[in-house]
C-alpha cells in the first residue's frame with residue numbers, strides 16, 4: 001500500500017480493461033481508445049495520476065456497471081502517450097487491490113468509489129508453511145512452463161510476504177480472467193495462498209499431461225523428419241551414382257514395362273492413369289503397395305505375345321504317338337482339331353473334354369497336345385473349387401487380393417495362346433460364395449471369352465486364342481451349360497495287353513529316367529509286369545501301375561548304388577552292354593524280349609479262352625490258367641533278379657574301375673514280390689467257386705467299371721426283403737422288381753407257386769461300403785435270387801449287366817466298355833448283356849474281343865436261362 005495514502009475508501013477514475021487483470025507490483029502498458037476511458041486517464045493525469053483498473057466481464061465497447069468485475073487494482077500512471085490515431089498508450093504500475101463500492105459518474109467518465117484491500121505483511125508459521133508450498137508448486141510449474149522470464153522467477157523467489165508472492169505469481173502465469181479476478185479479490189492471506197497452490201498444482205497436472213503428449217508427438221515428428229531426411233539422402237546418393245532418382249514409387253518403370261507389353265488401348269489408358277496416381281503416393285504407404293502390385297500384374301500378363309504354332313500335322317501326329325500308346329480316337333480327333341485350328345486362327349469350335357477313369361492319360365494327353373502344337377501348356381485343377389473368386393479373383397480392395405486361377409495361369413505361360421487344361425470340370429461345385437461354373441462358362445464360351453472380366457484386374461482380358469481342353473471322370477456330373485459347349489472324347493480304361501504295352505514302351509523308360517537310371521540296362525520280364533498289373537493294381541487306368549513300377553525301379557536304384565554303380569557310364573558302354581546282352585552265351589541268363597508282340601498276346605488270349613472254356617466245363621481250380629504265364633525261370637535265379645555283369649564276372653562283385661560293364665538287371669515275377677511285398681489283390685476273383693445265391697454284376701463308376709458280386713440268402717421268416725451293403729434306392733427297387741418278375745414266372749423256373757412263402761430274402765452286395773446304385777443290376781439281382789431259391793449255381797466266370805422290367809424286358813445299359821474291361825480285369829470270361837448292347841461291343845479292343853465271350857439276351861427270361869448250366 002502506498003504509504004502516502006490512508007487505507008480506506010477512495011474515489012478514482014475507472015479504466016475498464018479487456019482481458020487484462022492487473023496485480024500490484026506489475027508494470028503494464030495498455031492502450032486506451034474509448035472516449036470514457038481516455039477521459040478517465042486524463043482525469044487521473046490531472047490529479048495524482050491514480051486510476052482504478054478493473055477487467056470487463058465481457059468484451060463489449062461500452063460496458064455497463066454490472067459488466068465490470070468489482071475487484072481491480074489501483075494503478076499509477078507512469079507514462080501517457082497520445083498516438084496519432086487518437087488512441088492513448090498508457091504505462092501503469094499496479095499498486096493496491098481494491099473493490100468497487102459505488103459508481104460515481106463524472107465528466108462523462110466512470111468514477112468509482114473503492115475499498116482498498118490492505119496488503120498484509122505479517123508472517124505466521126501457517127503463512128510460512130503455505131508460502132513454502134507455493135514456492136514448491138511454482139518451481140515445478142516454472143520447470144514445465146518455460147516462458148516465464150528468469151527475472152520474474154527471481155522476483156517471485158525473493159517475495160518477502162504472502163500477498164506480494166501471490167500477486168507476482170498471478171502477474172506472470174497465464175490464467176483465465178475469472179481465475180485471476182478470484183485470486184485478486186481474496187482478502188485472507190492463508191486463503192489466497194491456498195488458492196494459488198491449488199491453481200498451480202492443477203496447472204502442473206495439465207502441463208505434465210501436455211508435456212507427455214508433446215514428447216510423443218515430437219518423437220513421431222522426429223521419425224517422419226528422419227524418414228524424410230533419409231529418403232532425401234538416398235535420392236541424393238542415387239543421383240550421385242547416376243541412377244534414376246525420380247522414380248521412388250516405381251511408377252515410371254512400371255509404365256515403361258506396361259507400354260512394352262502393348263496392351264489394348266482401354267487397358268493402357270487405365271494403367272497409365274493408375275501409374276500417375278502411384279507416382280503421387282508416398283512410396284512407403286500401404287496404398288502405394290497395393291497399386292504397385294496391381295500394375296505389376298498388368299505388366300506381367302501377356303497381352304500380345306503369341307507362340308508360333310507347329311503347322312506340320314505329321315509332326316504333331318508323331319509327337320502324339322511318342323507320348324501315348326494307342327488312343328486312336330482321341331488322337332484322330334486332336335489332329336482334326338489341330339488341322340482346323342491351323343486353317344482358322346480364331347476357331348469358335350467346341351471345347352474338347354476328355355472323359356474317363358483316373359490314370360488313363362487325360363492330363364498327359366493335354367500336355368502332349370501342347371507339345372504337338374508347339375504351344376505353352378498350363379493346367380488348373382478345378383476339383384473342389386466352390387468359390388467364384390478362385391476363377392475370377394477378388395476385388396483389389398480386399399487385403400491380399402489376387403487375380404483368379406485363370407489369369408494367374410496366363411501370367412505363368414507368358415503367351416496369349418497356350419493350351420489350357422482345366423482338370424476335373426465335373427468336380428466343381430457351387431455354394432453361397434457364388435457359382436464358379438458360370439464364371440467358367442465365361443472363360444470357355446467363345447462368344448464371351450474375348451473380354452473375360454477378372455474382378456481384380458477390372459479390365460477385359462482376351463482369352464479367345466487360348467486352346468482350352470477339359471477333363472472329367474464322368475460326363476454326367478459336368479454342369480449342364482458347360483457340357484453343352486463341350487465335345488466329349490471318351491478315354492476308357494485299358495486292357496491288360498494295353499497296360500503291358502504302356503508299361504514297357506512308356507512307363508518303364510520314363511521311370512528309369514526319372515529315377516536316374518536311364519543309363520542302366522534294366523529290363524522287366526513280361527510276367528513281371530503282368531504280375532504287377534494283376535497283383536498290385538486294380539484300376540482302369542495306369543496310375544497305380546506307374547507308381548508300383550516306380551517303386552520297383554527305386555529299389556533297383558538302391559541295388560545299383562549298393563553294388564558300387566554310382567555314376568552313369570558313357571553311352572557307348574551302355575550300347576555295348578545291351579548288344580552283349582542280346583547275344584548272351586547259353587550259360588548266361590537270358591535277357592528276355594519283354595515287350596509282347598500283339599500276335600503273341602493274341603495267341604495267349606486264345607489259349608486263355610480255350611482254358612477258360614475248360615473252366616466253364618467245370619475246372620474251377622484252373623482259373624489262373626486264363627492268363628498265359630512265362631515259363632517260370634525263378635528256379636534258375638536264386639534271388640529273382642539277374643545282374644548280368646555279376647553273372648559274367650563269375651559272381652564276383654563288379655570291379656570299381658572304368659572298364660566295368662554298366663549295371664544291368666532283369667526283373668522277374670518273383671523279384672516283384674521281393675520288391676513290392678505280397679500282392680495286394682488276389683489274382684483271381686474272391687468267389688472262385690460257383691455258389692448258389694451268388695451272381696456277378698457289372699457296374700459303372702467314375703473310377704471305371706467294377707465287378708459287383710451280389711449274394712442272396714433265403715431264411716425262414718415272414719417274407720421280408722432284407723437289403724444290405726450300401727444300396728441306393730434304384731437298386732432296392734430293382735430288387736423288388738426282380739423278385740416280382742420271378743414270382744410271375746415261377747413255373748418257367750420249376751419253382752413252387754408259393755416258393756417265397758414263409759421265407760425272408762436277404763440280398764447283400766459286399767465289396768467295401770462303396771455306395772452302389774443304378775438300374776443295370778436288375779438281371780444280376782434276379783439271377784442271384786433265382787439261384788438261391790433253386791440251389792443251382794450260376795455258370796462260373798459269367799458276369800452280367802442289364803436292367804429288367806416287370807414284364808420281363810431286358811433294357812440296354814451304358815458304360816459297356818468300362819464294364820467289359822472290369823469283367824476282363826476280374827478274370828471273368830463271359831459277359832451277358834442285353835441284345836440292344838451288341839453294337840457297343842465293336843468298340844472294344846481286339847484282345848478283349850478275342851479273349852472274352854459275349855452272350856446277348858433279348859429278354860430277361862432268355863438271360864436267366866443262359867446263366868444256369870442245366871436247363872432249369
Ligand code: ADP
Pocket residue numbers: 323324325326327357358359360361362363364365471502506507541542543546
Ligand atoms: P488322368 O489325367 O487321366 O487321371 P494322367 O494323365 O495323370 O491321367 O496319367 C497317369 C499316367 O499314366 C501318366 O504318367 C501318363 O503318362 C500315363 N499314361 C496314361 N495313359 C497312357 C498311354 N496311353 N500311353 C502312355 N502313357 C500313358
